[in-house]
Amino acid sequence: MKPKNAQQRKIAALSKRLKPITEKQVTWAYKHCFEHIAYRTAKNTLTCGDCGHTWKSGTTLADTLCGCKCPHCGAELKVSDTRKRTFNQCYYFCVVTTCQGFQVVRIVMIKSTSKKGSASTYFYQEVAQRWIMPDGKITTMALLRGIGCYADLWYFGSGMEIRPHHDIYNIISDCDNYPRVRVLPIFKRNGFKGKFHNASPVKFFRSLLTDSKAETLLKAGQYAVLPHFIHYPHRMGNLWNAVKICIRNGYIIKDATLWCDYIDLLKHFHKDTQNAKYVCPADLKAEHDRLVAMRNRQREKEDRERERRREIDRQESERRKLERMQENERLYAEMKAKFFDLVFSDGVLRIQVLQSVQEFYEEGKAMRHCVFTNDYFKRKDSLIFSARIGDERIETIEISLETFQIVQSRGECNQDTKYHNRIISLVRKNIGLVRQRMSA
């Protein structure tokens, strides 16, 4: 992308004047960033991934726990029992420098390919530069990147140019820095002493330029809590007053995560987070653990209470269900009691009106049809019979109380049985009895 304004033109020109990344910087990165592997075979033979040297080791357990040292090149190695014969590693590191009033963070990609039995091969190239202006704004110069979600898809032949912002530049900036750094005087005035305190240099510089809290924390030596404010400024915002109490009382927060959790607990228990007595505990761990235990007890109590309420609800719904059932039984009996003593029989089949809602349930379950599920017991205009031989259910019959016709007669799973026609004619023969009861 062509520079669009004077500032960008200046940066593009200055970028060309930066000295190449030095041999010394790259050597540091090789040592520092990569995992150095010793391949181990079953016979306890070790092969150095760095130089390819092979030797026999007598201290299996010690190797596994503490790693080993290559007797040939002196590399400290992590022992791996992997059967993989190649290891590809790709990392980024940055070089922090200055140029004509800009703070510059140069990002270098390094790759290593280690093949078992031969020396590792290395590759590096500078892929991006973040130019930070005194107002905290950042201009990025970078190589062209392929489309895709892989961060390391760079076109190494493309030029270092001004590029529009992309999240990937922040992601790769989140890397270790070469320990010798050059910073603008403003950062030294703000208390920078050479360390970024677990923040990435780019975020660190930007915070110091745009957020007075970062500056205050750095000057006060609150190094543990500083990166939390750099990385999560919004979440940390509501702890700022408590942090100020610590600064005022000369209380250095050593374990920021523990302290933040502790303050959250204080807030939960409505303790005064403006009071040094709470905010600056002499034994943070003990106070933290005490509140955690208190919170756990509270949670258990809440769980028990929830459980108790669930049980009350369950009983209540059980009671309502029972009431509904009783009401259904009452309505059914009211509508259909006058038919209950009707029995049609031909000596083998016995056909009788279902006597209760409970019987609808049993009939539906045994016959695997919907006579209960679909509330047939609520229908005013039909009458349901069960045709049986002894105790065995054969078919369920519905008769219309308006037309006195058989609406349906169905066996198990709604199939007809071999008794179907016999049942139909037996019902038809006796339908007059139903009509009589109806008009009675």
Ligand SMILES: [Zn+2]
């Ligand atoms: Zn070696």
